[in-house]
Amino acid sequence: MVLAPANLQEAVELTQEGFDIADTYRIPVMMLGDGMLGQVMEPVEFGTYTPRQLPEKTWATTGRGQRPQNNIINSLYIKPDVLEKMNRNLQKLYDEIAQKETKYELYNVEGADILVVAYGTTARIVRNVIAQAAQEGLKVGMVRPITLWPFPAAAIAQAAAQPSVKGVLSVEMSTGQMVDDVKIAVNGAKPVTFYGRSGGMIPLPQDILAHIQSFLGGKA
Amino acid sequence: MAVVFQKTKMLTDAPFHYCPGCTHGIIHRLVAESLEELGVGGTAIGVAPVGCAVFAYDYFNCDMQEAAHGRAPAVATGIKRVHPDKIVFTYQGDGDLASIGAAEIVHAAARSENITVIFINNAIYGMTGGQMAPTTLPGMVTTTSPYGRDTDHCGFPVKISEMLSTLDGSSFIERVSVHDVPNVIRAKKAIKKAFQCQIDGKGFSLIEVLSTCPTNWGMEPQNALNWLKDNMVPYYPLGVYKDKEA
Ligand SMILES: Cc1ncc(C[n+]2csc(CCOP(=O)(O)OP(=O)(O)O)c2C)c(N)n1
Numbered sequence: 001m002v003l004a005p006a007n008l009q010e011a012v013e014l015t016q017e018g019f020d021i022a023d024t025y026r027i028p029v030m031m032l033g034d035g036m037l038g039q040v041m042e043p044v045e046f047g048t049y050t051p052r053q054l055p056e057k058t059w060a061t062t063g064r065g066q067r068p069q070n071n072i073i074n075s076l077y078i079k080p081d082v083l084e085k086m087n088r089n090l091q092k093l094y095d096e097i098a099q100k101e102t103k104y105e106l107y108n109v110e111g112a113d114i115l116v117v118a119y120g121t122t123a124r125i126v127r128n129v130i131a132q133a134a135q136e137g138l139k140v141g142m143v144r145p146i147t148l149w150p151f152p153a154a155a156i157a158q159a160a161a162q163p164s165v166k167g168v169l170s171v172e173m174s175t176g177q178m179v180d181d182v183k184i185a186v187n188g189a190k191p192v193t194f195y196g197r198s199g200g201m202i203p204l205p206q207d208i209l210a211h212i213q214s215f216l217g218g219k220a
Numbered sequence: 221m222a223v224v225f226q227k228t229k230m231l232t233d234a235p236f237h238y239c240p241g242c243t244h245g246i247i248h249r250l251v252a253e254s255l256e257e258l259g260v261g262g263t264a265i266g267v268a269p270v271g272c273a274v275f276a277y278d279y280f281n282c283d284m285q286e287a288a289h290g291r292a293p294a295v296a297t298g299i300k301r302v303h304p305d306k307i308v309f310t311y312q313g314d315g316d317l318a319s320i321g322a323a324e325i326v327h328a329a330a331r332s333e334n335i336t337v338i339f340i341n342n343a344i345y346g347m348t349g350g351q352m353a354p355t356t357l358p359g360m361v362t363t364t365s366p367y368g369r370d371t372d373h374c375g376f377p378v379k380i381s382e383m384l385s386t387l388d389g390s391s392f393i394e395r396v397s398v399h400d401v402p403n404v405i406r407a408k409k410a411i412k413k414a415f416q417c418q419i420d421g422k423g424f425s426l427i428e429v430l431s432t433c434p435t436n437w438g439m440e441p442q443n444a445l446n447w448l449k450d451n452m453v454p455y456y457p458l459g460v461y462k463d464k465e466a
Protein backbone atom coordinates (compact mmCIF):
# COMPACT_ATOMS: atom_id res chain seq x y z
CA MET A 1 0.00 0.00 0.00
CA VAL A 2 1.29 3.50 -0.81
CA LEU A 3 -0.03 6.45 1.19
CA ALA A 4 0.47 9.96 -0.16
CA PRO A 5 -0.33 12.70 2.35
CA ALA A 6 -0.70 16.28 1.16
CA ASN A 7 0.03 18.04 4.46
CA LEU A 8 1.67 17.26 7.76
CA GLN A 9 -1.49 16.64 9.74
CA GLU A 10 -2.49 14.08 7.17
CA ALA A 11 1.05 12.65 7.25
CA VAL A 12 0.77 12.18 11.02
CA GLU A 13 -2.58 10.41 10.77
CA LEU A 14 -1.68 8.27 7.77
CA THR A 15 1.56 7.19 9.43
CA GLN A 16 -0.41 5.92 12.40
CA GLU A 17 -3.01 4.29 10.20
CA GLY A 18 -0.24 2.84 8.01
CA PHE A 19 1.02 0.74 10.90
CA ASP A 20 -2.48 -0.60 11.52
CA ILE A 21 -2.99 -1.37 7.82
CA ALA A 22 0.34 -3.21 7.66
CA ASP A 23 -0.62 -5.15 10.76
CA THR A 24 -4.11 -6.00 9.53
CA TYR A 25 -3.17 -7.29 6.09
CA ARG A 26 0.49 -8.24 6.75
CA ILE A 27 1.69 -6.08 3.87
CA PRO A 28 4.36 -3.38 3.64
CA VAL A 29 2.96 0.15 3.72
CA MET A 30 4.92 3.02 2.21
CA MET A 31 4.55 6.72 2.91
CA LEU A 32 5.22 8.66 -0.24
CA GLY A 33 6.35 12.14 0.72
CA ASP A 34 8.04 14.82 -1.33
CA GLY A 35 10.75 17.41 -0.73
CA MET A 36 8.23 20.06 0.28
CA LEU A 37 6.48 17.85 2.85
CA GLY A 38 9.85 16.81 4.17
CA GLN A 39 11.01 20.36 4.82
CA VAL A 40 7.90 22.37 5.59
CA MET A 41 6.94 23.22 9.20
CA GLU A 42 3.27 23.06 10.14
CA PRO A 43 1.51 22.66 13.46
CA VAL A 44 0.09 19.17 13.91
CA GLU A 45 -2.22 17.59 16.41
CA PHE A 46 -1.65 14.09 17.74
CA GLY A 47 -4.42 11.96 19.17
CA THR A 48 -6.78 12.60 16.26
CA TYR A 49 -6.41 9.06 14.97
CA THR A 50 -8.53 6.24 16.39
CA PRO A 51 -6.52 3.01 16.28
CA ARG A 52 -8.11 0.10 14.46
CA GLN A 53 -9.03 -3.21 16.03
CA LEU A 54 -6.10 -5.46 15.11
CA PRO A 55 -6.44 -9.18 14.32
CA GLU A 56 -5.06 -11.89 16.55
CA LYS A 57 -1.64 -13.16 15.47
CA THR A 58 -1.97 -16.91 15.54
CA TRP A 59 0.75 -17.15 12.89
CA ALA A 60 3.48 -15.42 14.89
CA THR A 61 6.74 -17.17 15.77
CA THR A 62 6.56 -16.96 19.54
CA GLY A 63 8.05 -20.36 20.37
CA ARG A 64 5.90 -23.46 19.86
CA GLY A 65 5.02 -23.94 23.53
CA GLN A 66 1.84 -26.04 23.75
CA ARG A 67 0.83 -25.39 20.13
CA PRO A 68 0.46 -28.66 18.16
CA GLN A 69 2.43 -27.34 15.16
CA ASN A 70 5.42 -25.13 14.49
CA ASN A 71 4.75 -21.68 13.10
CA ILE A 72 6.89 -21.01 10.05
CA ILE A 73 7.09 -17.63 8.37
CA ASN A 74 8.58 -17.67 4.89
CA SER A 75 7.86 -16.62 1.34
CA LEU A 76 9.58 -19.43 -0.53
CA TYR A 77 7.37 -21.99 -2.26
CA ILE A 78 9.33 -24.30 -4.55
CA LYS A 79 6.43 -26.38 -5.83
CA PRO A 80 4.64 -24.52 -8.65
CA ASP A 81 1.14 -25.63 -7.62
CA VAL A 82 1.75 -24.51 -4.03
CA LEU A 83 3.19 -21.18 -5.19
CA GLU A 84 0.27 -20.61 -7.54
CA LYS A 85 -2.14 -21.21 -4.68
CA MET A 86 -0.18 -18.71 -2.59
CA ASN A 87 -0.28 -16.19 -5.45
CA ARG A 88 -4.03 -16.63 -5.78
CA ASN A 89 -4.50 -16.10 -2.07
CA LEU A 90 -2.38 -12.97 -2.23
CA GLN A 91 -4.36 -11.72 -5.22
CA LYS A 92 -7.56 -12.19 -3.21
CA LEU A 93 -6.00 -10.17 -0.41
CA TYR A 94 -4.97 -7.40 -2.84
CA ASP A 95 -8.52 -7.30 -4.21
CA GLU A 96 -9.90 -7.02 -0.70
CA ILE A 97 -7.48 -4.20 0.11
CA ALA A 98 -8.38 -2.38 -3.09
CA GLN A 99 -12.04 -2.70 -2.24
CA LYS A 100 -11.78 -1.59 1.39
CA GLU A 101 -8.82 0.75 1.58
CA THR A 102 -8.81 2.96 -1.51
CA LYS A 103 -8.71 6.57 -0.37
CA TYR A 104 -9.09 9.77 -2.36
CA GLU A 105 -10.50 13.26 -2.10
CA LEU A 106 -12.85 14.88 -4.60
CA TYR A 107 -12.50 18.64 -4.85
CA ASN A 108 -14.71 20.88 -7.00
CA VAL A 109 -15.43 17.92 -9.26
CA GLU A 110 -19.12 18.33 -10.01
CA GLY A 111 -19.72 19.89 -13.40
CA ALA A 112 -16.00 20.59 -13.92
CA ASP A 113 -14.73 21.62 -17.37
CA ILE A 114 -11.47 19.84 -16.79
CA LEU A 115 -10.36 17.26 -14.27
CA VAL A 116 -6.94 17.32 -12.64
CA VAL A 117 -5.43 14.30 -10.90
CA ALA A 118 -2.68 15.21 -8.41
CA TYR A 119 -1.38 13.97 -5.05
CA GLY A 120 0.87 15.25 -2.27
CA THR A 121 2.19 18.80 -2.43
CA THR A 122 1.18 19.02 -6.08
CA ALA A 123 -2.46 18.63 -5.03
CA ARG A 124 -2.08 21.62 -2.70
CA ILE A 125 -0.77 23.71 -5.56
CA VAL A 126 -3.67 22.59 -7.74
CA ARG A 127 -6.09 24.14 -5.22
CA ASN A 128 -4.61 27.52 -6.11
CA VAL A 129 -4.99 26.68 -9.78
CA ILE A 130 -8.66 25.91 -9.14
CA ALA A 131 -9.17 29.27 -7.41
CA GLN A 132 -7.37 31.22 -10.16
CA ALA A 133 -9.25 29.38 -12.91
CA ALA A 134 -12.58 30.14 -11.22
CA GLN A 135 -11.82 33.87 -11.51
CA GLU A 136 -11.47 33.33 -15.24
CA GLY A 137 -14.77 31.45 -15.37
CA LEU A 138 -13.16 28.04 -15.83
CA LYS A 139 -14.21 25.20 -13.56
CA VAL A 140 -11.32 22.90 -12.69
CA GLY A 141 -12.02 19.82 -10.56
CA MET A 142 -9.54 17.56 -8.81
CA VAL A 143 -9.36 13.94 -7.80
CA ARG A 144 -6.59 13.63 -5.20
CA PRO A 145 -5.41 10.05 -4.69
CA ILE A 146 -4.54 9.52 -1.01
CA THR A 147 -3.66 5.90 -1.73
CA LEU A 148 -1.54 5.50 -4.88
CA TRP A 149 -1.89 1.77 -4.50
CA PRO A 150 -4.70 0.90 -4.43
CA PHE A 151 -5.26 3.55 -7.10
CA PRO A 152 -8.66 5.29 -7.14
CA ALA A 153 -9.31 4.37 -10.77
CA ALA A 154 -13.08 4.07 -10.39
CA ALA A 155 -13.38 7.54 -8.83
CA ILE A 156 -11.30 9.05 -11.63
CA ALA A 157 -13.35 7.23 -14.30
CA GLN A 158 -16.58 8.40 -12.76
CA ALA A 159 -15.49 12.01 -12.45
CA ALA A 160 -14.07 12.02 -15.99
CA ALA A 161 -17.29 10.53 -17.39
CA GLN A 162 -19.27 13.69 -16.59
CA PRO A 163 -20.42 15.29 -19.86
CA SER A 164 -18.97 18.65 -18.75
CA VAL A 165 -15.41 17.27 -18.52
CA LYS A 166 -13.41 17.93 -21.69
CA GLY A 167 -10.21 16.27 -20.61
CA VAL A 168 -8.07 14.97 -17.76
CA LEU A 169 -4.71 16.37 -16.66
CA SER A 170 -2.19 14.50 -14.52
CA VAL A 171 0.06 16.96 -12.68
CA GLU A 172 3.10 15.44 -11.03
CA MET A 173 6.46 16.27 -9.54
CA SER A 174 8.00 13.64 -11.80
CA THR A 175 8.37 13.00 -15.51
CA GLY A 176 5.13 11.03 -15.48
CA GLN A 177 4.91 8.20 -13.01
CA MET A 178 1.13 8.38 -12.53
CA VAL A 179 -0.15 9.45 -15.94
CA ASP A 180 -0.30 5.88 -17.29
CA ASP A 181 -2.54 4.87 -14.37
CA VAL A 182 -4.74 7.87 -15.10
CA LYS A 183 -4.97 6.82 -18.76
CA ILE A 184 -5.92 3.28 -17.75
CA ALA A 185 -8.59 4.69 -15.41
CA VAL A 186 -10.04 7.06 -18.04
CA ASN A 187 -9.80 4.27 -20.63
CA GLY A 188 -10.07 6.51 -23.66
CA ALA A 189 -13.30 8.19 -22.56
CA LYS A 190 -11.59 11.62 -22.55
CA PRO A 191 -8.21 12.90 -23.72
CA VAL A 192 -5.51 12.72 -21.03
CA THR A 193 -2.59 15.14 -20.79
CA PHE A 194 0.40 15.52 -18.51
CA TYR A 195 2.28 18.35 -16.84
CA GLY A 196 5.29 17.65 -14.66
CA ARG A 197 8.36 19.26 -13.11
CA SER A 198 11.21 17.39 -11.50
CA GLY A 199 14.55 17.72 -9.75
CA GLY A 200 13.05 19.84 -6.98
CA MET A 201 11.37 22.33 -9.32
CA ILE A 202 7.87 22.99 -8.01
CA PRO A 203 5.06 23.35 -10.56
CA LEU A 204 3.68 26.91 -10.35
CA PRO A 205 -0.09 27.56 -10.43
CA GLN A 206 0.19 29.89 -13.43
CA ASP A 207 2.16 27.29 -15.40
CA ILE A 208 -0.39 24.58 -14.65
CA LEU A 209 -3.18 26.96 -15.63
CA ALA A 210 -1.39 27.88 -18.84
CA HIS A 211 -1.06 24.16 -19.63
CA ILE A 212 -4.80 23.68 -19.01
CA GLN A 213 -5.65 26.61 -21.27
CA SER A 214 -3.51 25.43 -24.13
CA PHE A 215 -4.90 21.90 -23.66
CA LEU A 216 -8.45 23.22 -23.89
CA GLY A 217 -7.37 25.28 -26.88
CA GLY A 218 -6.36 22.01 -28.49
CA LYS A 219 -2.61 22.50 -28.21
CA ALA A 220 -1.24 20.29 -25.41
CA MET B 221 18.10 -54.00 22.84
CA ALA B 222 19.59 -50.86 24.31
CA VAL B 223 19.20 -47.74 22.21
CA VAL B 224 22.65 -46.29 21.53
CA PHE B 225 21.59 -43.51 19.16
CA GLN B 226 18.32 -41.82 18.44
CA LYS B 227 17.51 -38.93 16.19
CA THR B 228 16.74 -35.84 18.22
CA LYS B 229 13.11 -34.75 18.41
CA MET B 230 14.24 -31.24 17.57
CA LEU B 231 14.65 -32.34 13.94
CA THR B 232 11.52 -33.01 11.91
CA ASP B 233 11.14 -36.11 9.74
CA ALA B 234 11.62 -34.11 6.53
CA PRO B 235 14.53 -35.64 4.56
CA PHE B 236 17.51 -33.26 4.19
CA HIS B 237 18.01 -31.97 0.67
CA TYR B 238 21.77 -31.48 1.20
CA CYS B 239 24.27 -33.07 -1.19
CA PRO B 240 25.83 -36.37 -0.14
CA GLY B 241 28.75 -35.71 2.19
CA CYS B 242 27.78 -32.11 2.91
CA THR B 243 28.33 -31.28 6.58
CA HIS B 244 25.33 -28.92 6.84
CA GLY B 245 23.39 -32.01 7.99
CA ILE B 246 25.78 -32.79 10.86
CA ILE B 247 25.60 -29.19 12.05
CA HIS B 248 21.79 -29.23 11.93
CA ARG B 249 21.86 -32.26 14.19
CA LEU B 250 24.25 -30.61 16.65
CA VAL B 251 22.08 -27.51 16.88
CA ALA B 252 18.90 -29.57 17.29
CA GLU B 253 20.42 -31.86 19.92
CA SER B 254 21.67 -28.85 21.86
CA LEU B 255 18.20 -27.29 21.90
CA GLU B 256 16.66 -30.56 23.05
CA GLU B 257 19.25 -31.22 25.75
CA LEU B 258 18.88 -27.69 27.10
CA GLY B 259 15.10 -28.19 27.18
CA VAL B 260 14.37 -25.08 25.12
CA GLY B 261 12.63 -26.65 22.12
CA GLY B 262 9.29 -25.12 23.04
CA THR B 263 10.71 -21.63 23.36
CA ALA B 264 13.18 -21.74 20.45
CA ILE B 265 12.67 -19.51 17.44
CA GLY B 266 15.09 -19.95 14.55
CA VAL B 267 15.87 -17.73 11.60
CA ALA B 268 16.84 -19.42 8.32
CA PRO B 269 19.25 -17.84 5.81
CA VAL B 270 19.30 -17.62 2.06
CA GLY B 271 21.76 -20.24 0.89
CA CYS B 272 21.81 -24.02 0.90
CA ALA B 273 20.26 -23.95 4.39
CA VAL B 274 17.26 -21.95 3.20
CA PHE B 275 14.98 -24.87 4.05
CA ALA B 276 16.26 -25.04 7.63
CA TYR B 277 12.70 -24.06 8.60
CA ASP B 278 11.53 -27.48 7.38
CA TYR B 279 14.15 -29.33 9.43
CA PHE B 280 14.30 -27.71 12.85
CA ASN B 281 11.30 -28.78 14.89
CA CYS B 282 10.51 -25.36 16.34
CA ASP B 283 9.07 -22.04 15.24
CA MET B 284 11.10 -20.76 12.31
CA GLN B 285 11.27 -17.64 10.22
CA GLU B 286 12.93 -17.04 6.88
CA ALA B 287 14.96 -13.85 6.43
CA ALA B 288 16.08 -12.03 3.31
CA HIS B 289 19.70 -12.78 2.27
CA GLY B 290 22.04 -11.70 5.08
CA ARG B 291 19.33 -10.16 7.23
CA ALA B 292 18.85 -12.98 9.73
CA PRO B 293 20.55 -11.07 12.60
CA ALA B 294 18.20 -8.13 12.04
CA VAL B 295 15.14 -10.41 12.05
CA ALA B 296 16.46 -12.24 15.11
CA THR B 297 16.99 -8.90 16.84
CA GLY B 298 13.33 -8.04 16.29
CA ILE B 299 12.12 -11.42 17.53
CA LYS B 300 14.36 -11.41 20.61
CA ARG B 301 13.40 -7.88 21.59
CA VAL B 302 9.70 -8.74 21.38
CA HIS B 303 10.23 -12.08 23.13
CA PRO B 304 13.26 -11.65 25.42
CA ASP B 305 12.34 -14.86 27.25
CA LYS B 306 12.59 -17.01 24.11
CA ILE B 307 15.70 -18.62 22.65
CA VAL B 308 16.44 -17.04 19.30
CA PHE B 309 19.06 -18.26 16.85
CA THR B 310 20.16 -17.73 13.28
CA TYR B 311 21.77 -20.29 10.98
CA GLN B 312 23.76 -18.59 8.22
CA GLY B 313 26.27 -19.41 5.52
CA ASP B 314 29.38 -17.36 4.78
CA GLY B 315 27.92 -15.73 1.68
CA ASP B 316 24.87 -14.79 3.71
CA LEU B 317 26.66 -13.64 6.87
CA ALA B 318 30.07 -12.41 5.72
CA SER B 319 29.15 -10.80 2.42
CA ILE B 320 25.69 -9.30 1.90
CA GLY B 321 24.92 -9.56 5.62
CA ALA B 322 28.22 -8.19 6.94
CA ALA B 323 26.69 -5.01 8.33
CA GLU B 324 23.87 -6.86 10.10
CA ILE B 325 26.15 -9.30 11.91
CA VAL B 326 28.66 -6.62 12.95
CA HIS B 327 25.98 -4.40 14.46
CA ALA B 328 24.05 -7.26 16.07
CA ALA B 329 27.30 -8.19 17.84
CA ALA B 330 28.10 -4.56 18.65
CA ARG B 331 24.64 -4.12 20.19
CA SER B 332 25.23 -7.30 22.18
CA GLU B 333 21.94 -8.76 21.04
CA ASN B 334 21.25 -11.76 23.23
CA ILE B 335 20.97 -14.18 20.29
CA THR B 336 22.97 -17.18 19.10
CA VAL B 337 24.42 -17.29 15.60
CA ILE B 338 25.45 -20.53 13.92
CA PHE B 339 27.80 -19.47 11.16
CA ILE B 340 28.63 -22.05 8.47
CA ASN B 341 31.95 -21.30 6.80
CA ASN B 342 32.42 -23.51 3.74
CA ALA B 343 34.58 -20.95 1.92
CA ILE B 344 32.15 -20.74 -0.99
CA TYR B 345 28.66 -19.81 -2.17
CA GLY B 346 27.15 -23.28 -2.24
CA MET B 347 23.58 -22.77 -3.37
CA THR B 348 24.27 -20.56 -6.37
CA GLY B 349 26.95 -22.72 -7.94
CA GLY B 350 30.25 -22.33 -6.13
CA GLN B 351 31.15 -18.68 -6.56
CA MET B 352 33.94 -17.02 -4.56
CA ALA B 353 32.87 -15.96 -1.06
CA PRO B 354 34.53 -13.46 1.29
CA THR B 355 35.87 -16.56 3.07
CA THR B 356 37.37 -18.23 -0.02
CA LEU B 357 41.02 -19.07 0.67
CA PRO B 358 43.82 -17.36 -1.27
CA GLY B 359 44.53 -19.44 -4.36
CA MET B 360 41.31 -21.42 -4.02
CA VAL B 361 39.57 -22.27 -7.28
CA THR B 362 35.88 -21.37 -7.52
CA THR B 363 33.62 -20.75 -10.49
CA THR B 364 34.33 -17.01 -10.27
CA SER B 365 38.04 -17.46 -9.50
CA PRO B 366 38.87 -20.22 -12.01
CA TYR B 367 42.62 -19.54 -11.71
CA GLY B 368 42.48 -19.44 -7.92
CA ARG B 369 41.64 -16.48 -5.69
CA ASP B 370 44.15 -13.80 -6.61
CA THR B 371 44.59 -11.59 -3.54
CA ASP B 372 46.03 -8.75 -5.67
CA HIS B 373 42.71 -8.58 -7.41
CA CYS B 374 40.20 -9.98 -4.89
CA GLY B 375 41.74 -9.09 -1.55
CA PHE B 376 41.87 -11.37 1.44
CA PRO B 377 39.41 -13.61 3.29
CA VAL B 378 37.35 -12.16 6.12
CA LYS B 379 37.98 -13.82 9.47
CA ILE B 380 34.64 -13.34 11.14
CA SER B 381 35.37 -14.85 14.56
CA GLU B 382 38.55 -12.79 14.98
CA MET B 383 36.83 -9.65 13.76
CA LEU B 384 33.70 -9.89 15.92
CA SER B 385 35.70 -10.84 18.99
CA THR B 386 37.25 -7.34 18.95
CA LEU B 387 33.81 -5.83 19.59
CA ASP B 388 32.95 -5.13 23.21
CA GLY B 389 29.39 -6.25 22.48
CA SER B 390 30.21 -9.89 21.69
CA SER B 391 30.16 -12.35 24.60
CA PHE B 392 31.02 -15.81 23.34
CA ILE B 393 32.70 -16.66 20.04
CA GLU B 394 34.29 -19.95 19.09
CA ARG B 395 35.45 -21.48 15.82
CA VAL B 396 35.01 -25.23 15.47
CA SER B 397 35.10 -27.81 12.70
CA VAL B 398 33.23 -31.01 11.87
CA HIS B 399 35.83 -32.85 9.78
CA ASP B 400 36.22 -35.78 12.19
CA VAL B 401 34.54 -37.26 15.25
CA PRO B 402 36.57 -35.47 17.95
CA ASN B 403 35.86 -32.16 16.24
CA VAL B 404 32.16 -32.92 15.88
CA ILE B 405 32.04 -33.56 19.62
CA ARG B 406 33.88 -30.29 20.30
CA ALA B 407 31.54 -28.45 17.95
CA LYS B 408 28.52 -29.77 19.81
CA LYS B 409 29.96 -28.58 23.12
CA ALA B 410 30.58 -25.13 21.68
CA ILE B 411 27.09 -24.83 20.21
CA LYS B 412 25.53 -25.90 23.48
CA LYS B 413 27.66 -23.39 25.37
CA ALA B 414 26.59 -20.63 23.02
CA PHE B 415 22.91 -21.37 23.68
CA GLN B 416 23.65 -21.53 27.40
CA CYS B 417 25.25 -18.09 27.10
CA GLN B 418 21.94 -16.81 25.69
CA ILE B 419 19.86 -18.62 28.31
CA ASP B 420 22.00 -16.95 30.99
CA GLY B 421 21.34 -13.56 29.37
CA LYS B 422 25.01 -12.91 28.66
CA GLY B 423 24.60 -11.43 25.21
CA PHE B 424 25.76 -12.13 21.68
CA SER B 425 27.17 -15.59 20.93
CA LEU B 426 28.45 -16.95 17.62
CA ILE B 427 29.83 -20.33 16.66
CA GLU B 428 31.72 -20.45 13.39
CA VAL B 429 31.66 -23.99 12.02
CA LEU B 430 34.10 -24.93 9.26
CA SER B 431 32.02 -27.01 6.87
CA THR B 432 32.49 -28.84 3.57
CA CYS B 433 30.94 -28.28 0.18
CA PRO B 434 32.05 -31.39 -1.71
CA THR B 435 29.84 -30.52 -4.68
CA ASN B 436 31.30 -27.10 -5.39
CA TRP B 437 34.79 -27.91 -4.18
CA GLY B 438 34.67 -30.72 -6.77
CA MET B 439 35.72 -33.41 -4.31
CA GLU B 440 34.48 -36.68 -2.96
CA PRO B 441 33.16 -36.35 0.60
CA GLN B 442 36.18 -37.91 2.30
CA ASN B 443 38.60 -35.77 0.27
CA ALA B 444 36.57 -32.72 1.16
CA LEU B 445 36.93 -33.50 4.87
CA ASN B 446 40.68 -33.91 4.41
CA TRP B 447 40.91 -30.72 2.38
CA LEU B 448 39.09 -28.83 5.11
CA LYS B 449 41.51 -30.15 7.75
CA ASP B 450 44.63 -29.45 5.66
CA ASN B 451 43.66 -26.07 4.18
CA MET B 452 40.89 -24.37 6.09
CA VAL B 453 41.94 -25.19 9.64
CA PRO B 454 45.43 -23.64 9.23
CA TYR B 455 43.92 -20.45 7.77
CA TYR B 456 40.98 -20.33 10.19
CA PRO B 457 42.47 -21.55 13.49
CA LEU B 458 40.02 -23.33 15.76
CA GLY B 459 39.41 -22.21 19.31
CA VAL B 460 37.63 -19.78 21.59
CA TYR B 461 38.01 -16.18 20.43
CA LYS B 462 35.84 -14.54 23.02
CA ASP B 463 34.52 -15.68 26.35
CA LYS B 464 33.56 -12.81 28.61
CA GLU B 465 33.22 -15.18 31.54
CA ALA B 466 36.67 -16.71 31.19
C1 LIG C 1 19.40 -10.28 -2.07
C2 LIG C 1 19.92 -11.53 -2.70
N1 LIG C 1 21.11 -11.50 -3.36
C3 LIG C 1 21.59 -12.63 -3.92
C4 LIG C 1 20.93 -13.81 -3.82
C5 LIG C 1 21.47 -15.06 -4.48
N2 LIG C 1 22.04 -16.01 -3.52
C6 LIG C 1 21.32 -17.06 -3.08
S1 LIG C 1 22.21 -18.05 -2.04
C7 LIG C 1 23.59 -17.06 -2.18
C8 LIG C 1 24.87 -17.38 -1.46
C9 LIG C 1 24.80 -18.48 -0.49
O1 LIG C 1 26.06 -18.80 0.00
P1 LIG C 1 26.34 -19.11 1.52
O2 LIG C 1 25.69 -18.09 2.38
O3 LIG C 1 27.81 -19.28 1.68
O4 LIG C 1 25.56 -20.45 1.84
P2 LIG C 1 25.78 -21.93 1.27
O5 LIG C 1 24.85 -22.05 0.11
O6 LIG C 1 27.22 -22.08 0.91
O7 LIG C 1 25.38 -22.81 2.42
C10 LIG C 1 23.33 -15.98 -3.02
C11 LIG C 1 24.32 -14.95 -3.38
C12 LIG C 1 19.69 -13.80 -3.12
N3 LIG C 1 18.96 -14.91 -2.96
N4 LIG C 1 19.21 -12.65 -2.56
Ligand code: SF4
Pocket residue numbers: 237238239241242243244272342346347432433434435436
Ligand atom coordinates in the same frame (compact mmCIF):
# COMPACT_ATOMS: atom_id res chain seq x y z
S1 SF4 D 1 26.09 -27.19 -2.64
FE1 SF4 D 1 27.68 -27.50 -1.09
S2 SF4 D 1 26.92 -26.50 0.77
FE2 SF4 D 1 25.19 -26.79 -0.60
S3 SF4 D 1 24.26 -28.73 0.00
FE3 SF4 D 1 25.69 -29.18 -1.66
S4 SF4 D 1 27.60 -29.67 -0.66
FE4 SF4 D 1 26.31 -28.65 0.86
